[in-house]
Amino acid sequence: MEKFFAPCPRGLSAPLAQELAALGAQNIKADDSGVAFEGELTDAYRANLHSRIASRILWQVAHFAYDNEHQIYDAVMLLPWPQRFDVTRTIKVEMNAQRSPLKSLDFTTLRIKDAVCDKFREVIGSRPSVATREPDVRIHAFLNATDATIYLDLSGEPLFKRGSREHTGVAPLKKNLAAGIIALSGWQPGEAFLDPMCGSGTFLVEAAEIALNIAPGSRRQFAFQKLKNFDSAAWSHMLTAARDAEKPKTLLPIYGSDLYGFALDDAHANLLANGLGDCVRLKQANMLEISAPEETGVMVTNPPYGERLGETTELTELYPKLGDLLKQKFSGWRAYFFTGDTALPKGVRLSASKKTPLFNGKIECRLYEYKIIAGSNRRDGAPPVSATPGASASPAAPVVPTLKS
Ligand SMILES: C[S@@+](CC[C@H](N)C(=O)[O-])C[C@H]1O[C@@H](n2cnc3c(N)ncnc32)[C@H](O)[C@@H]1O
Structure with a gap:
């Protein structure tokens, strides 16, 4: 068995560990920066193909x-680099x-680069070139106080780049962060999904791809695919199986809106670019x-955040209205707000049932969960339902929807 490490945005190791377990990874250990796991190289291909949350998949080649520095040079020089990739590959x-x-x-x-090149020179008489942009082979070194770990990057471009042309708006989320947030929301295909501040539509594309x-x-x-041990038969088998498992494209219960037409143009272009x-x-x-x-569903959104968008004043006015909107129009829904603005929970004046710390790059954020329980404002005339202990279920009760904390 080989050892791998999958880094991810901070805060998403737990859903990433679940995702990797479902993909057959073994001996999974999550820490702050990602998830270590074991398996065959083909398991790492599968993780690259299917993981929505990992940033990349790294193959541990030495520890x-x-x-x-001399010890690091010597240890790296001992590794069989010319067996791993051709000298014509850039590093x-x-x-x-x-x-x-x-x-x-x-x-x-x-010194690590020198050791790789010197090994090539020793074995075949020539060395690979270095490319700072778009190298064929990325070698990652991780040092803690006492130990060095050397990895070969199996992904290349980070996994939040999914291959389609991207139309990015003002403050787009990385796709793996968006996918992790959707995983934390517990949304399942078939349930209605709404992003009412969708910007360039990152959540919408992820949700639609999950549904399909x-x-x-x-x-x-x-x-x-550029390494010498690439098993192209296993890979094309895996890729064909993944494509065969795709569901036919159809209209889904996934809804997006935004205040601005230009944001919707980006969202539309991104949806089109992804078919x-x-x-x-x-x-x-x-x-x-x-x-x-729809009557019930999951709202997942990333409101404008003052520090990034320069809209602090408007936000103080937006939050209480957001809270009112949820109470008045979204009973039966779960709402998830992802923001770095700690004024949101106070501003919306609802008690969050969960707060999950997450990082958007270096910005510390939270995912706030609000479960809005159907109250006496139901439109269908059915008896009201309340999840708050002691709350009256009588139709004569005041028209105040209850919020689960
Ligand atoms: C942080 S961005 C969302 C980015 C999005 N998650 C993405 O990945 O592209 C916030 C969005 O909220 C939108 N917005 C701001 N105020 C709004 C409002 N009152 N109603 C609807 N959308 C609004 C902005 O136009 C912007 O696109």
């Missing part, structure tokens, strides 16, 4: 204790370190004026 070495005692990480990165069982990596290339133009319903609307498109 050793170190005190200085790049990337480094991450936590509490490393080494003085210069840049120098250590250079479209593997996120089925339309892109991977770095493992999902006829699957999602888009409309231009002020979030504060919309109604629930």
Whole structure:
């Protein structure tokens, strides 16, 4: 069995671990920065093809204790690099370190590159070239206080790049972060899904692909295809199976809206670029004026955030209205707001049933969950339902929907 590591946005290791387990990964261990797992190389192909949450899949090729750069050079020089990839492939070495005692990480990165090149020279008499942009082979080194781990990157371009042309709006979310948020919401295909501040439509594309069982990596290339041990028969078998499992494109109960036409143009272009133009319903609307498109469902949205969008004042006015909207028009729904603005929970004046810390790059954010229980404002005349202990279920009760905390 081989060892792998799948980094992911901070806060998403738990849903990533579940996703990898469902893909057959073994000996899974999650930490803050991602998930370690074991399996065959084909399991790592499968993770590249199907994981929505991982940022990349790294194959561990060495792990050793170190005190200085010379030991790292010697250990890397011992590895069989010419058996891994052809000398015509370009390379790049990337480094991450936590509490490393080494003085210069840049120098250590250079020494790792030297060791790879010197190994090639020793074995075949020539060395690979370095490419800082779009290298064929990425070598990642991770140093902690005592140990070095060397990885070959099996993904290449990060996995949140799914291969389609992207029309990015003002503050688009990375696709793997969006997918992780959807996983945390517990939304299941078949339930209504709504993003009323959809921007360039990142959540909508992810939800539609999940509903149609479209593997996120089925339309892109991977770095493992450039390695000498690439098992192209196993890969094409896996890819064909993934494509065969896709559901026919159809109109889905997935709804997106945004205040601005230009944002909807981006969302529409992104849906089209992913072949999902006829699957999602888009409309231009002020979030504060919309109604629930179905009786129950899941709202997942990423409101404008002052620090990124310079809209702090408007936000203080938006939040209480958002809370009112949920109470008045979204009973029976679950709502998930992803934001870095800690003023949101106070502003919406509802008690969140869950707050999950997550990072959007370096910005610390939270995913706030609001479960809006059907109250006495039901439109169908059915007896009202309340989940709050002690709340009256009498039709004569005041028209105040109850919120589960
Ligand atoms: C942070 S962006 C969402 C980005 C989106 N998640 C993406 O990945 O592209 C917030 C969006 O909210 C929209 N917005 C702001 N105020 C709104 C309102 N009152 N009603 C609807 N949309 C609004 C903005 O136009 C913007 O597209």
